[in-house]
Each structure stands twice: as structure tokens, then as C-alpha cells.
Amino acid sequence: MKLLRYGEPGKEKPGLLDSDGNIRDISRHVADLSDDALSPASLCQLSRTDSDSFPIVSGSPRLGPPVGDVQRMICIGLNYSDHAEESGLPAPAEPVIFVKSCAATGPNDDVLIPLGGEKTDWEVELGVVIGRRVRHVEEKDALSYVAGYTIGHDVSERAFQHERGGQWTKGKSCEGFGPLGPWLVTADEVGDPQSLDIWLEVNGQRYQNGNTKNMIFSVAVIVSYLSKFMTLVPGDVILTGTPAGVGAGTKPTPKFLKAGDVVRLGIQRLGEQQQTFVPYT
Structure with a gap:
């Protein structure tokens, strides 16, 4: 579904x-x-x-985030080897965890470039939605706790992330930095989460083009790993990392988003998102 x-x-x-x-x-x-x-x-x-x-909804209503009352977006950093390489960092030995504390927004809502933001960047990610309470689960059983999957756009302000004390969360949590959707596709319909094409374009130019098979840590490993440090509850969203092609890694000169830029992103079997970036007012 x-x-x-x-x-x-x-x-x-x-x-x-x-x-x-x-x-x-x-x-x-x-x-x-x-x-x-x-x-x-x-x-x-x-x-x-x-x-x-069920009654048909008329017209073309706005789509909100496909999960209601998202309390936590738990993120995995550097989870594709090609992204770690473009970031100039070694592949991690264990999952890198940080929290995205902004409110989830709709898949096609405008995104504010934050006040003082200079290096607003894009990251398309597979989002995992937890369906039942889980703690200390083994890898072999981990996927049974997943309700489904969605697209997450881990919008990032690199100046805040890297140049203001090195704390990732404050570069990830600005208003509008959490687009989710368009849908929550149930796990039975998605099948293997490690075989999905994943891509992102800025103003029609393709920058990210990968596949979830290239994750360093699979969805099952991530869910199992997190459950050993925290209790996951229904509605938690895990963003599982991004492939190479982010703006900060663009060669020879990094590229960042400006007002008026349009970002379109998608994941196989999960649909597409599109956001226009707008100035802070």
C-alpha cells in the first residue's frame, strides 16, 4: 500500500x-x-x-509528511562509501548517528534557506518508518519491525554543520529541512530495501545517482544497531544516508542552493519529491 x-x-x-x-x-x-x-x-x-x-478525495490537495506526529528523525551519516570518499573521510566502522530535530514537512513544500545560511546542501535518503516498539533486536529479525519506507530529503546547512563547532545536528535542523514523502510505502510492497535506485536533480541537472545496495550498513543492520542504544517506537523515522553527489562534494567547486533553485528527488518504488528553495523573510 x-x-x-x-x-x-x-x-x-x-x-x-x-x-x-x-x-x-x-x-x-x-x-x-x-x-x-x-x-x-x-x-x-x-x-x-x-x-x-473509501471515498475519493477531489482535486489535488497538498501532501503532508506521510507519518503523523514524527517525534524523531534519526539519521545515519556517511553510510555510502562513495559519499564518505567525496567528504574526505574514512568509511565508518560503526554507524554514525545524529538527530534531525526539525519538524517533518511535506514532499513538495517550499524550503527556507536559513537566516545566515551560506552553504545549503541536498541529500536524498531512504527513510525507514518503524511500526512497532523495538529494543535489542537481532539483525535477522529487524525488518519485521519496519512499517514501510519513504523518501527523506536531509537538507543540510554545511556552514552551520562544519564551521560552527562541528556539531551536525545544528546544520540539519533548520525550519523546513525535513521533507518526507510523498508516500509511506508498506514494507511488503517495497520488498528488498537494498535494491532501490536513488537519485536527485537540481534545476534539471542530475547530481546524485546511486542504489541502496551500496549502503555500508544495511537497513537491517541499522535497525538492530540503533535498538541496542535506544528504544525505537512507532512513527520513528530513520534516514539511512546519502550517496555521492552532494553539493559540498561537487568538483572542482562546491555548489550550494540559492533562492529559486528547484530540487527534484526520487527513489525507486517510493515516488518523487520536488521543492523550491526560498529566501528567509
């Missing part, structure tokens, strides 16, 4: 995308796509319900 949330910011309703591309309102089945609604039992019940029984 392709699950989504539609409507004005803060007033989104849960929906699904049917086989004809229509948005169906599922709010009579679940209040929101969060908490217990992401459990295996809830998703199974929803999948067994005839989508034609």
Missing part, C-alpha cells in the same frame, strides 16, 4: 493512493498514520479492506 497524509499543514488527514492514482480518505479507519495505526495488525486490516469503499 501507498499511504499518505493530505491537507493543510497541521490539519492533514490520512489517505491511501489507489491503483488508479486516486487519493482515498481513510480517516474512518484510522485517525492518523501514527502510533498503533502503523502496527502490523492495523496495516494488515487496512490492506484487506477494499480501497473502493
Whole structure:
């Protein structure tokens, strides 16, 4: 299933995308796509319900983040060897963890270039959505705790990240820096998360072009690893790293985003996002 949330910011309703591309309102089945609604039992019940029984949503509403009330975006840094290489850093021996503390936004919402931002950068990432409480899970069982997958855009302000004391979180958490969506695609529909093409374009030029098979640490390894240090709960979103091709790694001169730039990004079987970057006002 392709699950989504539609409507004005803060007033989104849960929906699904049917086989004809229509948005169906599922709010009579679940209040929101969060908490217990992401459990295996809830998703199974929803999948067994005839989508034609849900009303069609008219028009072309705004899409919000496909997970409601995201409390944590837990990020994995340097998880593609080619990105570590372009960053001039060795491949990590264990997953590098940081937290993105901005609120999740819709996949096509405008993104603010932050006040004082000089090096705003792009990073397309596979997002993993946790469906049930997990702690100390073994790698072989880790994927059973995943409700589904989505696209995450880990927008980054490199000047804040690298030139203001070396703390990644403050370069990752500016307003609008957490686009998710368009959909939460359930794990059964995605299949193997380690065989997905992943790409990003800026103003029509392709900069990132990779595949999740090139992750240093797989989704199963990441979920298992995190569960040994923290309890993961339904609705947690894990951003699993980005392939080579970020602006900071562009040769011979790094390239960063400016007002008016349009970024389009996508992952195989998960859809596409598009954002326009706008000045801080």
C-alpha cells in the first residue's frame, strides 16, 4: 500500500493512493498514520479492506509528511562509501548517528534557506518508518519491525554543520529541512530495501545517482544497531544516508542552493519529491 497524509499543514488527514492514482480518505479507519495505526495488525486490516469503499478525495490537495506526529528523525551519516570518499573521510566502522530535530514537512513544500545560511546542501535518503516498539533486536529479525519506507530529503546547512563547532545536528535542523514523502510505502510492497535506485536533480541537472545496495550498513543492520542504544517506537523515522553527489562534494567547486533553485528527488518504488528553495523573510 501507498499511504499518505493530505491537507493543510497541521490539519492533514490520512489517505491511501489507489491503483488508479486516486487519493482515498481513510480517516474512518484510522485517525492518523501514527502510533498503533502503523502496527502490523492495523496495516494488515487496512490492506484487506477494499480501497473502493473509501471515498475519493477531489482535486489535488497538498501532501503532508506521510507519518503523523514524527517525534524523531534519526539519521545515519556517511553510510555510502562513495559519499564518505567525496567528504574526505574514512568509511565508518560503526554507524554514525545524529538527530534531525526539525519538524517533518511535506514532499513538495517550499524550503527556507536559513537566516545566515551560506552553504545549503541536498541529500536524498531512504527513510525507514518503524511500526512497532523495538529494543535489542537481532539483525535477522529487524525488518519485521519496519512499517514501510519513504523518501527523506536531509537538507543540510554545511556552514552551520562544519564551521560552527562541528556539531551536525545544528546544520540539519533548520525550519523546513525535513521533507518526507510523498508516500509511506508498506514494507511488503517495497520488498528488498537494498535494491532501490536513488537519485536527485537540481534545476534539471542530475547530481546524485546511486542504489541502496551500496549502503555500508544495511537497513537491517541499522535497525538492530540503533535498538541496542535506544528504544525505537512507532512513527520513528530513520534516514539511512546519502550517496555521492552532494553539493559540498561537487568538483572542482562546491555548489550550494540559492533562492529559486528547484530540487527534484526520487527513489525507486517510493515516488518523487520536488521543492523550491526560498529566501528567509
